[in-house]
Amino acid sequence: MSTAHHRKKQPLLVRQQLLEVAARLASEKGMMAVTLDAVSGASGISKGGLLHHFPNKNTLLEALFDSLIERLDRAIEEAMRADPLPHGRFTRGYLRACLALRDQPQETKDWAQVTMVLLSEPQLRQRWRDWVRERSEEYVGTDSSVDAAVVLLATDGLWLADLLGSHEMDESAREKLVDRLIELTQL
Amino acid sequence: MSTAHHRKKQPLLVRQQLLEVAARLASEKGMMAVTLDAVSGASGISKGGLLHHFPNKNTLLEALFDSLIERLDRAIEEAMRADPLPHGRFTRGYLRACLALRDQPQETKDWAQVTMVLLSEPQLRQRWRDWVRERSEEYVGTDSSVDAAVVLLATDGLWLADLLGSHEMDESAREKLVDRLIELTQL
DNA sequence: TTGACGAAACCGTCTAATTGGTATGTTATG
DNA sequence: CATAACATACCAATTAGACGGTTTCGTCAA
Numbered sequence: 001m002s003t004a005h006h007r008k009k010q011p012l013l014v015r016q017q018l019l020e021v022a023a024r025l026a027s028e029k030g031m032m033a034v035t036l037d038a039v040s041g042a043s044g045i046s047k048g049g050l051l052h053h054f055p056n057k058n059t060l061l062e063a064l065f066d067s068l069i070e071r072l073d074r075a076i077e078e079a080m081r082a083d084p085l086p087h088g089r090f091t092r093g094y095l096r097a098c099l100a101l102r103d104q105p106q107e108t109k110d111w112a113q114v115t116m117v118l119l120s121e122p123q124l125r126q127r128w129r130d131w132v133r134e135r136s137e138e139y140v141g142t143d144s145s146v147d148a149a150v151v152l153l154a155t156d157g158l159w160l161a162d163l164l165g166s167h168e169m170d171e172s173a174r175e176k177l178v179d180r181l182i183e184l185t186q187l
Numbered sequence: 188m189s190t191a192h193h194r195k196k197q198p199l200l201v202r203q204q205l206l207e208v209a210a211r212l213a214s215e216k217g218m219m220a221v222t223l224d225a226v227s228g229a230s231g232i233s234k235g236g237l238l239h240h241f242p243n244k245n246t247l248l249e250a251l252f253d254s255l256i257e258r259l260d261r262a263i264e265e266a267m268r269a270d271p272l273p274h275g276r277f278t279r280g281y282l283r284a285c286l287a288l289r290d291q292p293q294e295t296k297d298w299a300q301v302t303m304v305l306l307s308e309p310q311l312r313q314r315w316r317d318w319v320r321e322r323s324e325e326y327v328g329t330d331s332s333v334d335a336a337v338v339l340l341a342t343d344g345l346w347l348a349d350l351l352g353s354h355e356m357d358e359s360a361r362e363k364l365v366d367r368l369i370e371l372t373q374l
Numbered sequence: 375t376t377g378a379c380g381a382a383a384c385c386g387t388c389t390a391a392t393t394g395g396t397a398t399g400t401t402a403t404g
Numbered sequence: 405c406a407t408a409a410c411a412t413a414c415c416a417a418t419t420a421g422a423c424g425g426t427t428t429c430g431t432c433a434a
Contacts, residue, residue: 011383030308031218036420049384051421120307121217125351132353146360146367153344153354154337160347161340164312166319173336180333198409223394233411234395240409244394 015053018043019067020107022060027113031120034061058123065118065127068111075100088185090139091148091155095181098159116163147184154181202240205230207294209251214300218307221248245310252305252314255298262287275372277326278335278342282368285346303350334371341368 021043026034036057040047054060075097076090083089101112118124136144143152158177161167169177208230213221223244227234241247262284263277270276288299305311323331330339345364348354356364 014383028309030310032308035418037418046385047421048386048423052382052384055421057420116303117307119351120304121219122215123217128351129353132348133355136354146363149354149356149360149364150337150341150367150371153348154341155344156347157340157343160343164306164315166316167323167336167340168320169336173333176333177336177340180337184337201409222392224392235397235399235412236410238395239411242395 011053014045014049018045018050018053018060019064020110022064023068023110023114024107026064026117027110031117036060061118061121061124062127064114065124068115068118069127069131071108071111072097072115085186086142088143088145088148088151090135090143091151091185092182095151095155095158095178095185098155098162099178101159102162112159113163116160143185145187147187151181151184198240201232201236205232205237205240205247206251206254207297209247210255210297210301211294213251213304214297218304223247248305248308248311249314251301252311255302255305256314256318258295258298259284259302272373273329275330275332275335275338277322277330278338278372279369282338282342282345282365282372285342285349286365288346289349299346300350303347330372332374334374338368338371 018039022034022039025038025042036047036050039060040050043050050060054063076093079096079100080089080093083092101109119128158167205226209221209226212225212229223234223237226247227237230237237247241250263280266283266287267276267280270279288296306315345354
């Protein structure tokens with residue numbers, strides 16, 4: 001009937017699009033606004049199509065979270081490759097990956113916002129716990145000093161502050177802060 | 188008809204109870220589970236009664252957030268009163284207030300969880316931004332060093348980690364971490 | 375090269391339950 | 405008795421998701 005049916009089939013693209021729309025919704029309007037109807041409507045994909053890719057809402061949210069963690073992993077890996085010093089490398093990678101967010105296009109920022117939104121759903125927290133534990137075990141040799149822990153936590157705080165728009169500070173203050181954090185990873 | 192009607196009228200108590208139930212729901216099941224029906228059902232107060240105290244859902248959420256900030260303020264104030272050193276006093280108060288959460292009864296932890304859940308709702312973020320700005324202006328004289336900023340951010344990170352149950356560490360590691368954070372506020 | 379065919383990708387509709395909210399009570403309290 | 409503090413009964417809208425249909429795609433035989 002409609003032309004929608006005749007659209008070329010591109011499962012991966014559609015899936016990706018659905019996740020992005022869900023991310024934007026969560027980011028802009030909060031968790032309560034992420035409904036199947038809203039995602040379907042805003043993406044132009046029918047509800048049936050949406051439920052074909054994600055058999056239920058929970059699966060959609062989990063996929064969203066996984067996709068998010070993938071992005072984070074890639075960003076960290078990239079930052080770590082450019083870092084010659086082994087000691088504290090992961091901590092700096094984590095810090096720089098989070099810092100880089102500020103200069104990213106809105107679309108990427110949406111994904112960051114989503115982290116926080118998703119963490120507020122108890123069912124998704126375990127995934128985050130797992131991720132943290134895996135990393136902390138992997139980099140126990142290079143990133144387990146007290147100061148590294150301080151920096152990791154401060155990075156989370158900074159990430160939170162960026163997302164919420166709290167802790168406004170001018171560029172020079174921010175630079176000083178970041179320099180200090182980097183310095184702490186090298187002690 | 189039912190005895191509920193004959194219950195003694197205690198507006199303040201009922202209001203408090205409604206907020207607590209909402210907090211527990213948000214904490215345990217996430218934002219999406221906080222519905223008027225759920226709050227009403229779990230509290231034993233009718234929906235009409237609930238909507239008498241909070242004319243709409245948004246008002247309920249805002250009241251929840253405000254109540255939360257009050258608690259935080261009181262905890263910080265208390266910690267600050269026990270701190271003789273002016274320099275970095277607010278930062279330490281903030282840190283200690285957040286640390287104290289771990290040893291609180293579940294009910295209080297629920298309230299902490301709620302912070303995160305509520306922050307994920309865009310409409311409530313402004314309130315948090317205001318709070319942060321007010322504090323940072325109030326304590327600009329004693330708590331604006333770079334290291335204080337690091338500690339404030341790390342405290343947020345630690346708070347987040349406690350809430351999410353990530354970053355598991357043994358007691359000695361935690362002690363070392365806290366000692367280091369306190370030390371940083373004194374530099 | 376073709377074409378048949380099963381599976382995957384999507385669409386549109388329907389529904390039972392739940393949602394936030396209103397309207398109208400009833401009871402207690404000052 | 406006036407008003408605040410509740411309760412009960414509703415309502416329109418939205419919700420998650422089940423279902424059956426239609427179209428495209430990969431593949432493999434001929």
